[in-house]
Amino acid sequence: MVLCLVVERGICDFYSIFLNRLVKPSRKGTD
Secondary structure, three states, X not given: XXXXXXXXXXXXXXXXXXXXXXXXXXXXXXX
């Protein structure tokens, strides 16, 4: 989350979406 403070917001959002894509797919199947 420190990256969010260092890099631009655009990259922060992209990084957040990237992590969500790795975590959510596993739960989306059961959900």
